[in-house]
Amino acid sequence: MVGNAYLVDGARSPMGRFGGALRPLRATEFAAPVAAALLDRAGLRPGDVQRVIAGMVLQDMTESNPARIVAQRVGVPHDVPAFTVNMQCCSSMVALILAAQQVAQGEVDCVLVLGLESMSNAPHMVPGSRWGHRLAHGAFVDTLKECTLAGSKMWGDPWDMITVAENHAKVDGISRREMDEYAVVSHRRALEAMDAGRFDGEIVPIEVPHARKNVRLLERDEHPRRDISLEELADLEAVRPDGAITAGNAAGINDGAAAVLVCNEQGLTRLGLDPLAQILLPGTAMVGCDPHLMGYSCVQALDAALDAAGQRLDDLDLIECNEGFAVQLLACARMAGWPSDRLNVDGGSVGLGHPVGMSGLRIALHLAHALKQRDLKRGGATVPAGSGLGAAVILERV
DSSP states (O other), rough: OOOOOOEEEEOOOOOOOOTTTTTTTTHHHHHHHHHHHHHHHHHHOOOGGGEEEEOOOOOGGGGGGGGHHHHHHHOOOOTSEEEOOOTTTTTHHHHHHHHHHHHHHTTEEEEEEEEEEEEEGGOOTTTTTTTTTTTTTTOEEHHHHHHHHTTTGGOOOOOOHHHHHHHHHHHHHHHHEEEEEHHHHHHHHHHHHHHHTTTTTTTTOOOOOEEEEEEEEEEEEOOTTTTHHHHHHHOOSSSTTTOOOSSSSBBOOOEEEEEEEEEHHHHHHHHHHSSSEEEEEEEEEEEEEOGGTTTHHHHHHHHHHHHHOOGGGGGGSEEEOOBBHHHHHHHHHHHHHHHHHGGGGTHHHHHOOOOTTTEEEEEEEEHHHHHHHHTOOEEEEEETTTTEEEEEEEEEOO
16 A cells, blocks of 8 residues: 655755865765754654665765765664665656655655765776776776766767757757846846745755865855856857857756655654655656657656646646756747746756756755745656656645
């Protein structure tokens, strides 16, 4: 018998710029204080957690299974299992879906879910060095660059995310000016939300080692730009000759971590918790689509989640869709008929940044907060990912 699943509460770090304030820390090092602060705020002991599930993309073996590392750093008992999911940008939303399914099935009643990424610390590899290069050259391979290919070289179709975004611009007929206009909207909505304190309930300040001081306290997202303008964006060179994608109308490369608690009714009662939102089950989805038009996966995922929940688009008061590129968001909003006044109302990844393993969980957490702040009932969060993957959840405020 399947029960219910609830998003109890959540927290996140501020999002750092690429090479910015969070660069001295590994992903697990700034995720651990977020998780610890969440447990403390909920009045829980680490021993109250029965499972830890994380989403992270750019892992290396010095930080193997980040879920287990964070669990150990915050004092979760040794006998509590932990595992990490990699489904590209969908990773931490899939971690949330798995947690919801497991508490609903009664396997456990309290799960700590994580989404984390340090893109600033993505390592370089030297393939072949184990056995020696003899007379051949050894070359550094940038795992961050390879991440943009989503493994597609391995099936003989190496399209990186810029190529996919340019394909969307061509197929969906979206101009450079439209992309730049939306980028301004994303930054301005993010800044308005920051200034109004709408992120304050989510953010845990992070102490970072500093050269001249003992620590530096990062308290606010670094990526949103107050000086952004359409004129400034128009002056940026496109990444590709004769292209439309620029650093200004694409999501940022960022660092950050988020954590949420997911419980069933038994967990809420056992721990004395009041949830922010119910995760509808059925009402989650994971999908695949043509990798060359990977943006469409977020529409397909949200539609599938709505169908599973027996809901329609008009039943959603708010929609959070991760913005890999302005063109992707515009193409999908047009395709799905998403109303702009309900979509990414506090900015998206173009303005706020996109730590790839964090973003899926971040938008779900913010959706829960945004529903409460606006006294609204129901919302959907959806993420497209490289290689043509998508995931979505439907939340109802409790």
